[in-house]
Amino acid sequence: MASEMPGPVCLIENTNERLAINPEALKILASDSQPVVVVAIVGLYRTGKSYLMNKLAGKKKGFSLGSTVQSHTKGIWMWCVPHPKKPNHTLVLLDTEGLGDVEKGDNQNDSWIFALAILLSSTFVYNSMGTITQQAMDQLHYVTELTDRIRVKSSPTGNGNEDSADFISFFPDFVWTLRDFSLDLEADGQSITPDEYLELSLRLKKGTSQKEKNFNMARLCIRKFFPKKKCFIFDQPTHRKKLGKLETLHDSELDPEFLQQSETFCSYIFSNSKAKTLSGGIKVNGQRLENLVLTYVNAINNGDMPCMEDAVLTLAQIENSASVKKAIDHYSQQMSQRLHLPTETLQELLDLHRTIEKEAIEIFIKSSFKDVDHLFQKELRAKLEEKRDDFCKQNLKVSSDRCSALLEEIFSPLEEGVKQGIYSKPGGYRLFLDKTKELKKKYHQTPGKGLQAEEVLQTYLSSKESMTDAILQTDQTLTEKEKIIELERVKAESAEASAKMLEEIQRKTQQMLEDKEKSYQEHVRQLTEKIESERAQIQEEQRNILALKLKEQEKILREGFQAESRRLAEEIRNLQIEVSKPRGRCVIS
Known part of the structure; x- marks a missing residue:
């Protein structure tokens, strides 16, 4: 976390018209770049949700408790604190406005607040008063509306309906907190745990009438959608008259049993609530949570259904674009620091390029996800190639400039001698050749010239051919035949040098092509590793969902619900097909 928040702030304000x-x-x-564990609490207003959230924050005050029949929390309030048990993690607490506030009149926004709490959290706490009665279940009708409020996939397959397996992969763990619980936890004369009590309460009722369908609806949704379910019971914290001052009371003024139950609840949340994770094992940090909030709320305000797959793809677009930039910045910085221009050989530059390119690809692969059709990796590959070519051009220019300056420095005395007529005399041509040979040797022996050494020298010598020819023609010690032979020798020497230069250009072109292929193979290698890792992660998720589905099917069959069992069997078959699908071939072209 950048800095600890002194108290909660409003994250999403409910104006009853729009969500702001x-x-x-x-x-x-x-x-906040740390992974986030997001705990959201919902429930009817005036049921003490804020007290539990303050306990999780380790504070007595923070989220507004209120002491009247008016609902205090309008929208969703957020408090980010360092996670007490997970180092380098942030605990994000989301306290929602009370559901069913009579002052609102319209419960349309209640449904959206409920849906957002589901979408944003990794642990979803439903808080209610007393026991799990049919009335308590009826108040959970928001769960039954979720499939009308949320889409998992952009384009559902088959008959257009999404099954609960799709939702399980995105949904948080479910915790039901029962406040002011006064019953003895018993069933058939035996003591039972709060979790067993929840299991019993979620049993379905046989029958085909509307009454039975209504009874079963919320129970089925909780059983089908939420991968993990937990229940906590709480005694009344203190005398009814003191409840309005709960945040000011000392622990000694609270019921010891209630205090112990609160500690047990907090300990469970700290130890068992997972970091918010998207499909494929993508951990959500503060920055990603920010983008999810924006995407979901904008969809709702535009009259659309929030789509989890779309939200992940939107997030991927933002992050993959940033990942390309991060990788390219690393490449540019490292090449500028570690490349000493000019290099003596092209291979020297290409070897360094490949080393740093590998690092850049690793940076991209590590931080990118859901790169559909590898578009961003193709962009990275093109930009890395462009950057490499830029460094190659810089290398040639630095070499050319250095060689030109060196030639001017070394050969200027020779040119000055020509101007003064030192070589325009009998035997001058031989003197000129000896001096040129001596200066060429000096040029060749000077280090740090780079790749263009021969090309720049040959270009220079070619530009002085007329001067050489003039000295040759004025040398009276040479016969006409000797002059012709000498001209042929110079021409042959020049042609040989040109052939060598052409051969060198072809060799460099071949080196560049080989480097391009090695670059492609490095991209494919790293991407293949990532795809295999992601596939293993998704298959693990699917196997876990499959295990949950099989367990649920077993329970449904025991309870004697054949039709529901058949629906589950269809979902299980679809999952088994997904798990056994062969891996596609990785291609970046």
Whole structure:
């Protein structure tokens, strides 16, 4: 976390017309690069949700408790604190406005607040008063509306309906907290745990009438959608008259049993609540949570259904673009620091390029995800190739400039001698050749010229051919035949040098092609490793969902619900097909 928040801030304000996002809250999330464990609490207003959230924050005050029949929390409030048990993790607490507030009149936004709490959290706490009665289940009708509020996939397959397996992969763990619980936990004369009590309460009722369908609806949704379910019971914290001052009371004024139950609840949340994770094992940090909030709320305000797959793809677009930039920045910085221009050989530059390119690809692969059709990796590959070519051009230019300057320095005395007529005399041509040979040797022996040494020398010598020819023609010690032979020798020497230069250009072109192929293979190698890792992660998720489905099917069959069992069997078959699908071939072209 960038800095610890002194108290909660409004994340999403419910104006009863629209949902408004607080920019200050987004800034807090944007500054947090740590994985987040997101715990959201929902329930009827005036049921003590805020007290539990303050306990999780390790504070007595923070989230507004309120002491009247008016609901205090309008929208969703957020409090980010360092996680007490997971180092380098942030605990994000989301306290929602009370459901069923009579002052609102319209419960449309209640459904959206409920849906957002599901979408954003890794642990979803449903808080209610008393026991799990049919009335308590009826108040959970928001669960039955989720499939009308949320889409998992952009384009559902088959008959257009998404099955619960799709939802399980995205949904948080479910915790039911029962406040002011006064019953003895018993069934058939035996003591039972709160979890067993929840299991019993989620049993279905046989029958085909509307009454039975209504009875079963919320229970089926909780059983089918939530991968993990837990229940906690709480005694009344203190005398009814003191409840309004709960945040000011000392622990000694609270019921010891209630205090112990609160500690047990907090300990469970700290130890068992997972970091918010997207399909494929993608861990959500503060920055990613910020983008999820924006995507979901914008969809709702535009009259669309929030789509989890779309949200992940939107997130991927933002992050993959940033990942390309991060990788390219690393490449540019490292090449500038470690490349000493000019290099003596092209291979020297290409070897360094491949080393740093590998690092850049690793940076991209590590931080990118859901790169559909490898578009961003193709962009990275093209940009790395462009950067490599730029460094090659820089290398040639630095070499050319250095060689030109060196030739001017070394050969200027010779040119000055020509101007003064030193070589325009009998035997001058031989003197000129000896001096040229001596200066060429000096040029060749000077280090640090780079790749263009021969090309720049030959270009220079070619530019002085007329001067050489003039000295040759004025040398009276040479016969006409000797002059012709000498001209042929110079021409042959020049042709040989040109052939060598052409051969060198072809060799460099071949080196560049080989480097391009090695670059492609490095991209494919790293991407293949990532695809295999992601596939293993998804298959593990699917196997876990499959195990949950098989367990649920077993329970449904025991309870005697054949039709529901057949629906589950169909979902299980679809999952088994997904798990056994062969891996596609990795191609970046």
